[in-house]
Amino acid sequence: MKFLILAIVFILYSCVAPFGSQNKSTLHFQDSRQIQNLEKLLIEKKLEEKKQFALEKTRVFKEINSDAQESYKFIQLILQNKCASCHDENVKLPIYGRIFKQINPVTRHQVEGLKALNFGSGFPFKAMGSPPQIALLKAIRNAVTDRTMPIKAYTLVYPHKKITTEDQQLILDWIDPIVDRLQEYDMKYNSSQKNVSTQALKILEMKCFRCHANGNAKGEFGNMENVSTLLHGKYVNLNYPDQSKLTNLINSGKMPPNKRETLDIDEANIIRDWLELESKKAQTK
Ligand code: HEC
Numbered sequence: 385m386k387f388l389i390l391a392i393v394f395i396l397y398s399c400v401a402p403f404g405s406q407n408k409s410t411l412h413f414q415d416s417r418q419i420q421n422l423e424k425l426l427i428e429k430k431l432e433e434k435k436q437f438a439l440e441k442t443r444v445f446k447e448i449n450s451d452a453q454e455s456y457k458f459i460q461l462i463l464q465n466k467c468a469s470c471h472d473e474n475v476k477l478p479i480y481g482r483i484f485k486q487i488n489p490v491t492r493h494q495v496e497g498l499k500a501l502n503f504g505s506g507f508p509f510k511a512m513g514s515p516p517q518i519a520l521l522k523a524i525r526n527a528v529t530d531r532t533m534p535i536k537a538y539t540l541v542y543p544h545k546k547i548t549t550e551d552q553q554l555i556l557d558w559i560d561p562i563v564d565r566l567q568e569y570d571m572k573y574n575s576s577q578k579n580v581s582t583q584a585l586k587i588l589e590m591k592c593f594r595c596h597a598n599g600n601a602k603g604e605f606g607n608m609e610n611v612s613t614l615l616h617g618k619y620v621n622l623n624y625p626d627q628s629k630l631t632n633l634i635n636s637g638k639m640p641p642n643k644r645e646t647l648d649i650d651e652a653n654i655i656r657d658w659l660e661l662e663s664k665k666a667q668t669k
C-alpha cells in the first residue's frame with residue numbers, strides 16, 4: 385500500500401514537475417518579451433501621435449493660408465489701387481520717379497515702402513526683416529486705422545488715394561479673422577516652447593524684427609535675430625540687465641515707435657526676466 389502511494393506520487397511528480405518548471409520558465413520568457421512588446425507599442429503610439437500632431441499642424445496652417453489667399457481678393461483691388469505704388473515689387477515707377485534716383489523722393493518712398501511691406505506676390509506678404517505674418521497684418525491694421533498710410537506726401541498729390549471708411553472696414557474684415565486664427569494656431573501648436581528665453585525671443589520677433597533684423601537695420605540697429613550679438617551689443621548690459629537701453633526703450637514705450645505696438649506689462653516682464661537669466665548665465669561662466 386505504502387509502495388503504491390509512493391509510486392503514484394512519483395508518477396504524478398515526474399509528469400507534472402518537468403512540465404511545471406518548463407511552463408514557469410517559458411512564462412518568464414514571455415513576460416519580458418511582452419513588456420518589450422508593450423514598450424515598443426507605446427513608443428510607436430507616441431511617434432504616431434507626434435506624426436499626427438505635425439500633420440495636423442501643417443494642415444491647419446495651410447488651411448489658414450489658403451482661406452486668407454481666397455478672401456484676399458476682396459481687398460486686393462484696394463491695395464493695388466492705393467498702396468501698390470510703394471508696396472508692390474511688380475509696379476514700375478513713373479518716369480519722373482526714376483530720374484535722380486538718389487535724391488528722388490518717389491524712388492525713396494518705393495525703396496523704403498518695399499522694405500516695410502511687399503504684397504507683390506500676394507499673401508503671405510513679404511517684408512524685410514522676415515517678421516511673422518501676424519506682425520505685418522497688425523502693422524497694416526494700424527496704418528489703415530490711423531490713416532498713416534498712404535503717406536501724406538502722396539495723398540496730398542493724390543487725395544483720392546486716401547483710405548475711406550469703407551476701405552478700412554473691408555481691410556479689417558479680412559485681417560482680423562486671420563490674426564485670430566494665427567494666434568489660435570500658435571497657442572495650440574507652438575505653446576510647448578514655454579521657457580522664458582523662447583518666449584522673449586518670440587516677443588522680439590513679433591515686435592522688433594520688422595525694423596531691426598534679417599537685413600533691416602532702422603536707426604543702424606540690426607541683426608536682432610542673432611541673439612549672441614544682441615546680448616553682447618551696446619543695447620544690452622549683462623552686468624546690470626535692468627539698465628539695458630533695450631529694456632529702457634521698451635519700458636518707456638519708445639520702441640516700437642508705434643504706441644499701438646507697445647509691449648504690455650507681461651511681455652515687458654518676460655524680456656526683463658530673460659535678460660536677468662542671461663545675466664546670471666554670463667556671470668557663472
Ligand atoms: C507713396 C508711397 C506709399 C504708399 C502709396 C503707401 N505706403 Fe506704406 N509705406 C511707405 C513708406 C515709405 C514706408 C516706410 C516708412 C518708414 O520706414 O518709416 C511705408 C510703410 C508701411 C507700413 C509699415 C509701417 C510701420 O509701422 O513700419 C505699412 C503697414 C504700410 N506702409 C502699409 C501701407 C498700406 C496698407 C498702404 C495703402 C493703403 C500704403 N502703405 C501705401 C510708403 C507708401
Ligand code: HEC
Nearest residue numbers: 591592594595596602603605619629630633634639640641
Ligand atoms: C516700425 C519700425 C520699428 C520697430 C517695429 C521697432 N523699431 Fe527700434 N527703431 C526704429 C527706428 C526708425 C529707429 C531709429 C530712430 C529712433 O531712434 O527713433 C530705431 C532705433 C532703435 C534702437 C537704437 C536707439 C539708439 O538710440 O541708438 C534700439 C535699441 C531699438 N530701436 C530697439 C527696438 C526694440 C527693442 C524694438 C522692439 C521691441 C523695436 N526697436 C521696434 C524703428 C523700429
